Amino acid sequence: MTAPQPPQQPAYAQAPQPGQPGTPPQQWTGAAAPFVYVSPIPVRRANLADALKSEWTKIRSVRSTLWTLGVTIVLILGIGLLAAGVVSSAENDLGAESSPLTLGFFGVLLSIICVITLGVLTISSEFGTGLIRTTLTACPDRARVLTAKVVVFFLLSFVITLISTTLVAMSDSALLADRWSGEITGAEYFKATVGVSLFVAFLGLIALAVGALLRHSAGAITTMLGVVLLPLVAAMFMFTDSLEGVRKALFEYSVPNLLATFYETGATQASSGPTGWEPLWIVVAAAGVTLGGAYASLLNRDA
Amino acid sequence: MIEAVGLTKRYGAKTAVHNLSFQVRPGAVTGFLGPNGSGKSTTMRMILGLDMPTSGHVTIGGHPFRNLPNAPRQVGALLDAKAVHGGRSARLHLLSLAQLAGIPARRVDEVLGVVGLQDVAKRRSKGFSLGMGQRLGIAAALLGDPQVLLFDEPVNGLDPEGILWVRNLMKQLAAEGRTVFVSSHLMSEMALTADHLIVIGRGQLLADMSVQDFISTNSADFARVRTPDTAPEGREKLTAALVEAGGQVLAEPDGALRVTGVPLPRISDLAHDADVRLWELSPHQASLEEAYMRMTQGAVDYRSTVDQRAGLQPADPYGYGPGAPAPQGWAPPAGNPYPALAGERPNPYAQPMPPQAVPQAAPGYPSAPASQGMPPAPAVPPVAPAPPSTPPPGAAPAGPADLTKRDSEDAR
Numbered sequence: 001m002t003a004p005q006p007p008q009q010p011a012y013a014q015a016p017q018p019g020q021p022g023t024p025p026q027q028w029t030g031a032a033a034p035f036v037y038v039s040p041i042p043v044r045r046a047n048l049a050d051a052l053k054s055e056w057t058k059i060r061s062v063r064s065t066l067w068t069l070g071v072t073i074v075l076i077l078g079i080g081l082l083a084a085g086v087v088s089s090a091e092n093d094l095g096a097e098s099s100p101l102t103l104g105f106f107g108v109l110l111s112i113i114c115v116i117t118l119g120v121l122t123i124s125s126e127f128g129t130g131l132i133r134t135t136l137t138a139c140p141d142r143a144r145v146l147t148a149k150v151v152v153f154f155l156l157s158f159v160i161t162l163i164s165t166t167l168v169a170m171s172d173s174a175l176l177a178d179r180w181s182g183e184i185t186g187a188e189y190f191k192a193t194v195g196v197s198l199f200v201a202f203l204g205l206i207a208l209a210v211g212a213l214l215r216h217s218a219g220a221i222t223t224m225l226g227v228v229l230l231p232l233v234a235a236m237f238m239f240t241d242s243l244e245g246v247r248k249a250l251f252e253y254s255v256p257n258l259l260a261t262f263y264e265t266g267a268t269q270a271s272s273g274p275t276g277w278e279p280l281w282i283v284v285a286a287a288g289v290t291l292g293g294a295y296a297s298l299l300n301r302d303a
Numbered sequence: 304m305i306e307a308v309g310l311t312k313r314y315g316a317k318t319a320v321h322n323l324s325f326q327v328r329p330g331a332v333t334g335f336l337g338p339n340g341s342g343k344s345t346t347m348r349m350i351l352g353l354d355m356p357t358s359g360h361v362t363i364g365g366h367p368f369r370n371l372p373n374a375p376r377q378v379g380a381l382l383d384a385k386a387v388h389g390g391r392s393a394r395l396h397l398l399s400l401a402q403l404a405g406i407p408a409r410r411v412d413e414v415l416g417v418v419g420l421q422d423v424a425k426r427r428s429k430g431f432s433l434g435m436g437q438r439l440g441i442a443a444a445l446l447g448d449p450q451v452l453l454f455d456e457p458v459n460g461l462d463p464e465g466i467l468w469v470r471n472l473m474k475q476l477a478a479e480g481r482t483v484f485v486s487s488h489l490m491s492e493m494a495l496t497a498d499h500l501i502v503i504g505r506g507q508l509l510a511d512m513s514v515q516d517f518i519s520t521n522s523a524d525f526a527r528v529r530t531p532d533t534a535p536e537g538r539e540k541l542t543a544a545l546v547e548a549g550g551q552v553l554a555e556p557d558g559a560l561r562v563t564g565v566p567l568p569r570i571s572d573l574a575h576d577a578d579v580r581l582w583e584l585s586p587h588q589a590s591l592e593e594a595y596m597r598m599t600q601g602a603v604d605y606r607s608t609v610d611q612r613a614g615l616q617p618a619d620p621y622g623y624g625p626g627a628p629a630p631q632g633w634a635p636p637a638g639n640p641y642p643a644l645a646g647e648r649p650n651p652y653a654q655p656m657p658p659q660a661v662p663q664a665a666p667g668y669p670s671a672p673a674s675q676g677m678p679p680a681p682a683v684p685p686v687a688p689a690p691p692s693t694p695p696p697g698a699a700p701a702g703p704a705d706l707t708k709r710d711s712e713d714a715r
Contacts, residue, residue: 138404
């Protein structure tokens with residue numbers, strides 16, 4: 001390339017005037033630059049730990065996280081304690097079958113909506129704003145970006161739910177100690193706290209995966225609400241006998257019923273349908289499948 | 304060094320980019336020009352590995368972007384100023400990107416200072432103006448102190464001071480030996496910033512050459528010659544002499560002659576030999592804008608039609624269509640508030656635009672203002688005479704007029 005000249009050049013031949021004052025002061029050597037810029041900042045290869053730190057910065061720096069998780073805590077604690085308060089002021093004692101732990105169910109059921117919202121927003125807000133392109137420019141390893149999101153969101157929602165459910169389980173059983181004859185086993189405690197929290201966190205992961213697949217906040221949240229609520233609603237309206245099997249399956253495998261399984265003591269368990277820890281394995285499998293789709297989508301589609 | 308080979312991108316039936324091959328070299332600012340929808344942003348996204356090319360490939364320093372060993376430390380990009388989460392503060396936005404790329408956190412404060420956002424670093428970026436958003440995007444691009452930089456429309460929404468800053472920043476980055484690839488549709492900016500141009504239209508490469516080559520290849524430089532109105536026969540005499548000397552002569556509506564193919568001194572000599580007095584002999588050279596318009600005329604996707612206001616407009620006695628530009632509000636030579644100083648490069652856009660924008664050149668109007676402070680003229684013969692097409696009415700003169708002040712202010 002030739003030495004740069006002013007972008008304007010008269011096409012009329014005149015005697016060249018050396019040293020003409022019109023020469024621009026900035027003379028950038030063109031492509032002939034013999035050197036290539038080397039940054040003085042030490043180069044360090046980024047890894048998953050960096051991506052996790054980045055995701056943590058991202059998730060804690062937006063208000064939607066505070067709101068959704070704040071409402072999650074308020075719902076679980078508030079409704080759980082409210083239910084215990086109602087029971088303790090009631091005339092009758094709790095039956096022998098339903099332990100005080102079951103009162104935590106209603107709050108967790110509502111808080112699922114918040115966790116789903118946060119899961120979707122964790123990824124779809126990046127697509128909605130176009131930030132995903134900046135993110136993927138800073139880290140071309142798309143699987144690493146998604147993994148960091150999955151890990152940070154999962155741990156955050158699990159820890160928040162675990163703290164809330166543990167507080168509710170402890171205070172409810174303390175409040176109603178004199179109104180219930182039965183004994184709460186450690187396994188029941190574990191299921192109603194850790195089990196429920198894992199279930200909610202994995203459900204949130206499904207929401208995150210759906211957000212990555214649909215790339216649209218409103219669409220993904222609506223889809224997830226449909227997944228959570230529609231089977232139950234549809235089952236309610238299946239009056240025909242010939243649909244009895246479908247109705248039963250829809251009811252037993254609906255998300256609220258799966259969640260309820262964690263709270264039910266042995267005596268109230270349904271004769272069929274998922275029991276024990278089965279609901280967790282179901283939701284883990286569903287999360288695995290949808291996350292697989294999310295990885296495939298993110299790796300192969302244009303951002 | 305960015306190298307694209309046969310880059311093609313199709314979205315369904317629509318081909319956004321077709322068989323694009325080019326190189327962007329280090330040490331220079333390379334402008335990336337094209338009309339709206341010509342595939343500039345798609346090409347940038349493919350360079351960054353965000354969109355997969357339908358065919359062909361593009362590499363940075365010999366590797367596809369997604370295979371670069373330390374991509375964020377080698378490539379920085381500003382794609383869209385609005386591509387931030389509005390609820391996150393500027394500092395945390397940059398911090399998350401720095402952490403993702405394994406860049407020390409103190410670098411965040413450095414780049415915030417570089418782009419001048421240190422005072423609003425804690426504010427949520429939702430409240431940022433477009434100009435502040437651009438600065439934040441540039442900060443993100445500079446975060447890794449990379450060797451290759453891509454900027455998509457970096458000056459959109461910036462104030463004049465910001466535009467000057469971006470221009471100097473680009474040049475400085477290129478002078479440090481980096482590869483700087485800037486897309487823009489502000490011709491005046493590219494004329495002042497870029498060393499090299501890549502022009503695309505409808506997804507295809509139209510030009511890949513230095514700025515001055517681009518202008519001389521695509522412009523229709525001509526000389527404006529006016530003979531005394533009192534002696535019409537002189538005009539014919541001169542025309543004959545000029546045609547004999549190998550020039551092309553076209554009469555303009557106001558009686559002046561538009562001459563191509565004959566250098567200015569030769570025109571003067573011929574006039575002298577033919578014993579014809581001249582009232583005007585002035586060089587007119589196309590701006591980058593005009594050259595660009597000429598080149599991309601056929602490749603514009605979105606073209607406005609003239610608002611006819613049919614039935615409301617009386618017949619124009621002068622034969623100009625309704626699209627004929629109004630006289631510009633700035634009179635270049637007389638009241639120029641930013642006179643060219645000694646050593647100043649003339650602002651290409653402060654010169655009269657051929658032909659409509661010349662505000663009724665008075666008889667005897669000298670060529671001095673236009674050629675004052677002209678850069679040294681290399682002995683290049685006039686370019687092959689281009690067809691005497693007028694630039695699209697209104698388009699060429701209107702655009703750069705607003706930028707006049709800014710351009711002459713900092714030409715130094």
